[in-house]
Amino acid sequence: MDCLTVNVVTPNGLVYDHRATIVVAKTTDGEIGILPKHAPIIVPLAIDEVRVKRTDSDTHVDWIAVNGGIMEVRDDVISIIADSAERERDIDVSRAERAKQRAERMIQEAKENANTDELRRATVALHRAINRINVSKHT
Structure with missing residues (x-):
């Protein structure tokens, strides 16, 4: 099964680190969905939610409040670097x-x-x- 590794990092450290089947985020130009084998890309993120469908569940989605930043996709690794970010359970x-x-x-x-x-x-x-x-x- 193809999957992505998703990392969300802030100046305070690692906020999120899981494997996923799809990640959806809002860039400054609109919404983007990332699947495994996506072409390398670096995009600026808007203040919005990031949705991560994890590989360990058919239905579970993690929600992360991201306050801008950038997202890099390379070799099935998604790295989100933001000034601040919080998982739904931590808000x-x-x-x-x-x-x-x-x-x-x-x-x-x-x-x-x-x-x-x-x-x-x-x-x-x-x-x-x-x-x-x-x-x-x-x-």
Whole structure:
């Protein structure tokens, strides 16, 4: 059986290391599905979820909240390098909800003050919080 080795690494270390039959991720240009024997590729990732269908189960899918980064595919090894990433089971939902509320307040303040830099940062923070909340619902 052909399979992929999937590694997700952050500055804090290895977040995920399993074998899979398919990996689906969202790049900055759209969604991509990777199967065994995929051609080598390096793509930038969007803030979104990564879905990994593991080889040890016909139905189990692991969900990982990835906050941008890059994905390299080479010789049936997928390496995702991200600033931060969390598996669905590791997400602190209440912390993510608080981050979402903070980001929404920051967006409102940035709009009131016409601060485009702050608005951009707050929008990214909101997207990250929503991504974590959405991934946590897959447990």
